[in-house]
Amino acid sequence: MLPASLDEAVEALAATPGAVPVAGATDLMEAVNAGRLRPAALIGLGRITELRGWRYEDGGTAVLGAGLTHARMDRPDFAALIPALADAARTAGPPQVRNVGTLGGNVATAAPAGDTLPVLAALEATATLARAGSTREVPVSHLLTGLDPLRPGELLTWVRVPLLNAPQVFLKATGRSGPARATASVALVLDPARRAVRCAVGAVAPVPLRPLEAETWVAGCIDWDARGEDGATVIDPAAAAAFGEYVAGACVPEVLPDGTNEGLAQGAARVRRTVSVLARRALGRALK
Amino acid sequence: MSSPTDIASAAAAAQSALAQSAVDDDAQTPEPFGLGSSAPRNDALPKALGIYPYAADLWAEGLLWGAVLRAPHPHARIVSVDTSAALALPGVHAVITAADLPPGPEGAPDGAPHGPIVADRPILAAGLIRHHGEPVAAVAADHPDTARLAAASIVVEYEVLEPVTDPEQAFSAPPLHPDGNLFRHLPLRTGDPEAVGEIIVEGLYQVGRQDPAPIGAEAGLAVPRPDGGVELHLSSTDPHGDRDRTAACLGLEPDRVRLVVTGIPGATADREDLSFQVTLAMLALRTGRPVKMTLTREESFQTHTSRHPALLRYRHHADAEGRLVKVEAQILLDGGAYADVSSEALAAATAFSVGPYVCPNVFVDAWAVRTNNPPAGRMRGEGALQTCFAYESQLDQLAVRVGVEPLEIRRRNAMATGDPMPTGQAVTCPAPVAALLDAVSASPLPALPMDDPEGDWLLPGGPGGAGDPAAVRRGIGYAVGMVHMLGAEGEDEVSTATVRVSGDHATVICAAVDSGQGFATLARQIVQDVLGVTEVYVAPVDSDQSIAGPSARGRHTWVSGGAVERAALMVRHQLLQPIAANFGMSVELLSIADGKITSYDGVLGMPVGEALEGKELWATAQCRPHPTEPLDEAGQGDAFVSIAFCAMRAVVDVDIELGTVRVVDVTVAQDVGRALNPRQIEDRIEAGVAQGVGLALLEDLRTEGGRLVNPSLTGYRLPTALDTPEVRIAALLEERDVVATFGAKAVSAAPAVVAPAAVAAAVRAATGLPVGRLPILPEDAIAG
Known part of the structure; x- marks a missing residue:
């Protein structure tokens, strides 16, 4: 099925239980080809052009179409708007994947290593879910954790992201130079209006994790009014390092080796270390 | 990747007496012709365009x-x-x-x-x-x-x-097969077991399971007759x-x-x-009907053989100057469930256990065992690669203990032509180890980021990655290694080829498969050289043709190339004999060039087509190199036909906090005997380096309790263009191997054998960590 408009799509979805909406298909077709998924029907969203762009709302919010591709999000105009999302889109995979893979697909697949997910979590983005005749608004994190999941017949149409006009960073560790799945990732955004730092850690758990206490603590360490030599907000380097440890400690539980779980304990220690370095570097870059 | 100027300057710097290859394409001749030219591959364009047919099509x-x-x-x-x-x-x-x-x-x-x-x-x-x-x-x-x-x-x-998954347990485990769990035990004993050196360095080294991961999975069509x-x-x-x-x-x-x-579609293994x-x-x-089968990627990983995972324990004794006194080693190869070519890989591992160095006293015990892991088999430099990583790591340690540069310790011990290997076989082929080391060390280093602010510095972690310049350390490592060509230990090596000339073109019929190594191009060049015909057609291969043997161990240049040359020479004789007789001169006074037969005095100038007079000339010939013998119970014997050497310098950047490594540059000097097709040699070296870098940093087909963990191209990490370094050729040393066809040596395996050791050495230099395991995972390179 190839609906030409959003209305047609939600009608088709309502009319065909078991149908799966498909956009870039980079995750979906891999599952189909591997025989893990046999959808009763596919609803192609490629012709719904309105979902492939974005619009502004109330001056402070960007409403992003679910069909926005990673390649589009990486372009300079978008990167100026939501830099962390552009960073995540840029590193999401090889060009072939970024050219077709979409924001909505990333959210709907909800893979633990989905690169845009920690950014959306840090931005406290919300998703618009449409069904025939109605829509509802759900925080992306509720959608991901299953607190408020996508219901049958619902289609993810828009993602609402606040425009913060402040530095944002997304960093991911992969262990290689070529495109790869994250072993850990950190999204960090500054919200100068609220004097807040928001951070999310991806790929270490099934969903992005928010180290709320570390966020509050580090926001208190930042001298929001002071400006350094090159006009940056200032933080003590020791505080940045402590923030890294704090984030890692909050997001990666320590596994104490008891003789039987040595591999697990070592693995956890490695991930903690990586998250700590990423969080420290992310804060450093945001405050540069 | 390397520009002609790079190579020209590097070659000048190498200032060796050995002939340098003219790697630059001759801009004067539009059509590369004959041996020594960079003739292009005929299949390159259709492959690039995606119209080249494979079995799956x-x-x-x-x-x-x-x-x-x-x-x-x-x-x-x-x-x-x-x-x-x-x-x-x-x-x-x-x-x-x-x-x-x-x-x-x-x-x-x-x-x-x-x-x-x-x-x-x-x-x-x-x-x-x-x-x-x-x-x-x-x-x-x-x-x-x-x-x-x-x-x-x-x-x-x-x-x-x-399941028995730990190769060390295979000895004591109940037999997994009626043939037992030990594929082969190969002891090597030479010299004085009591010899002791002033300096002793020890190390334990581990190599993971590299898979050939061919780009095209197994596919085939069977038609009943x-x-x-x-x-x-x-x-x-x-x-x-x-x-x-x-x-x-x-x-x-x-x-x-x-x-x-x-x-x-890709073959670096069987x-x-x-x-x-x-x-x-x-x-x-x-069924009495044609049947087609194409394997999925997962099945492909399950079914084809991979590289032998290895565990190597080494002890090097040296005198105060770092000259080797004694090498003791224990080598354990995990052959997986079935024997395949494990015994052959073990022979290479044992014979090359000391590397291209001279050591009077060598005591090695090597085993290949059966486990319930995936079967291991042939793969570029099987056996030789694993030991190269170990002995080069040992030499690095020794350099530190002696207090000399890594290059110096290698120069002090380097093998030269005529020196004996631990197997007692004298290396009678050229062994230009010192010249190779000189060539890589004389080659200019890549610029440091601060010296090259205009350059695009790609940090470890890739573009847009998490790399931080403050945490990046640069390391430079050297390695040199050796690998044999052709079958070893008495294997009968033979190939047969037929050459036909009719009209203005020639045809080569030879069952040597062009697996990507470029044999079809070489066969064309040989016939062009001997018969002076431009149009040479290389027939597709089937088993009704005469036997040419497998495409492995770099043997086709030698055996099949030799057979093609002989057949072409026979055709040449048939063609020129009547003309020579007619003119009352000997065949040697006639030459063929540009499709014309000319006499030494220029009196005769006859197009080849005219000389043929509508006839077809055929000749079939064989090439069979000198025989070898199996290694005896002390690991002694002339087991190898010839050996190729390669030296490399790797430059890496390591993010010491995250442990990510990027190989910036690999500079190669290789002993090629004679450069028959410089461009193809460069291609093969780049391919070998890419595969070696993959093994060093990324590729590992992991198992857990014998089950494959990552049998997919998502899980099994092949190097991408961003992971592959700039490959520069410092020198292609052309010292003819007098017994080899055209004096040429095989080129594909040596770079793959040496690259992992070179990368490991560079990571060691950058981090100061011992690096005893391949692939080098991020956790093995964190030094911050």
Whole structure:
């Protein structure tokens, strides 16, 4: 099925239980080809052009179409708007994947290593879910954790992201130079209006994790009014390092080796270390 | 990747007396012609355009689709197999299990076992499952989905057994096979066991499981023949060996099986596994219809052989100046479930255990054992690669202890032509180890980021990654290594080729498969050189042609190239003899160039076509290098025909906080004997370096309790363009190997053997960590 408009799509979805909406298909077709998924029907969203762009709302919010591709999000105009999302889109995979893979697909697949997910979590983005005749608004994190999941017949149409006009960073560790799945990732955004730092850690758990206490603590360490030599907000380097440890400690539980779980304990220690370095570097870059 | 100026300047710097290759393409001649030219590959353009046909593209009228059921356990006993549900499915034409196979020798039920050296591997598992993914049954159906569904509906009851996955446990574990768990134990003893050096360095080294991961998974088409035989269209790299083994398993005479070689989608190891082609042939014979089968990526990882994981323990004794006094080593190769070529890999590992260095006292014990891990087999420099990593790591340690530069310790011990190897064999071929080291060290280093602010500095972690310049350390490492070419230990090496000339073109018929190594291009160049014809057609390969042997161990340049040259020379003689007789001069006074026959005095100038007068000239010739002998019980013997050497310098950037490594540059100096096609040599070196860098940093087919953990191209990390370094050729040293065809040495394996050791050395230099394990994972390179 190839609906030409959003209305047609939600009608088709309502009319065909078991149908799966498909956009870039980079995750979906891999599952189909591997025989893990046999959808009763596919609803192609490629012709719904309105979902492939974005619009502004109330001056402070960007409403992003679910069909926005990673390649589009990486372009300079978008990167100026939501830099962390552009960073995540840029590193999401090889060009072939970024050219077709979409924001909505990333959210709907909800893979633990989905690169845009920690950014959306840090931005406290919300998703618009449409069904025939109605829509509802759900925080992306509720959608991901299953607190408020996508219901049958619902289609993810828009993602609402606040425009913060402040530095944002997304960093991911992969262990290689070529495109790869994250072993850990950190999204960090500054919200100068609220004097807040928001951070999310991806790929270490099934969903992005928010180290709320570390966020509050580090926001208190930042001298929001002071400006350094090159006009940056200032933080003590020791505080940045402590923030890294704090984030890692909050997001990666320590596994104490008891003789039987040595591999697990070592693995956890490695991930903690990586998250700590990423969080420290992310804060450093945001405050540069 | 390397520009002519780079090479010219590097070559000047190398200032060796050895001839340098003219790597730059001669801009004056539009058409590269003959040996020494950078003739382009004929298949390059169609491959780049995606129109080159592979086995997976084949089609036959009324074909059926094959699918295989594989064991989900690494070690289990098959209690029962029930195929009734599969047979009942509409569209299913045949289901075969081990019970349907023709009886083996001495009437053994469940089919004849097979193997390249020792026949120990069943076509379809009968009693025991010995590795994860071992084929149990096969199905032919009218649709690929039906075939897979039918295969999945076969009910197999397993009694799951405890797998033996640690090669060190294989010695004491109950036998996994009637042949036992030890494929081969090879001791090597030479010199004085009591010798002790002033300096002793020890190390334990580990090499993971690298997979050839060919870009095209296994695929083939079997067509039954009216005479009861079968024709197989496959990307085989050993058409005659595969034909003979297939025929034996099918219970047919070899001439009833014809193997037609299709395009090869990547081969750095043996290309087809026999079980695949025998089951395919069985299904075609059973149904009387063509059957096609293409494996999934996961199956491909399960079925083809990988590189031997290795555990190496070394102790080097040296005097105060760092000259080697004694080397003691224990080498353990995990051969996986079946023997394959493990004994051959072990011979290389043992013989090259000291590397291209001179040492009077060597004591090595090497074992290849059977486990329930995936079978290991042939793969560029098998055996030689694992030991190269170990002995080069030892030399780095020794350099630190002696207090000299890594290059200096290598120079002090370097082997030269005529020096003995620990096996007692004198290296009679050129061994320009010192010259290779000089060439790489004289080559300019890549610029540091601060010296090259304009340059685009790609940090470890890649563009847009998490790399931080403040945490990046640069390291430089050197390695030199050796690898043999052609079959070893008495294997009969022979190849046959036919050359035909008619009109203005020549044809080469030779069953040497161009697996990507460029043999078809070389054959064209040879005939151009000898006969002066521009148009040379290289016939597609099938098993009805004469035997040329497998495409492996860099043997085709030598044996098949030699056969082509001899056949071409015979044709040349036939062509010139009557003309020479006519003019009352000897054949030697005539030459062929630009399609014309000319005499030394210029009186005669006759187009080749005219000399042929509508005739066709044919000649067939063979090439068989000098024989070798097996290694004896002390590891002694002239086991190798010839040896190729390569030196490398790797430059890496390491993010010492995250442990990510990027190889910035690899500079190579290689002993090529004679550069027959400089551009192809560069291609082969780049390919070898890419594969070596992959093994050093990324590639590891992991198992957990014998089960494959990452049998996919997402999980198995192949190097991408961003992971692959700039490869620069410092020198192609051309010291002719007098016994080799054209004096040339094989070029593909040596760079793959040396690159992992060079990268490890560079990471060691950057981090100060010991680096005893390949691949080097981020956690092994964190030094911050």
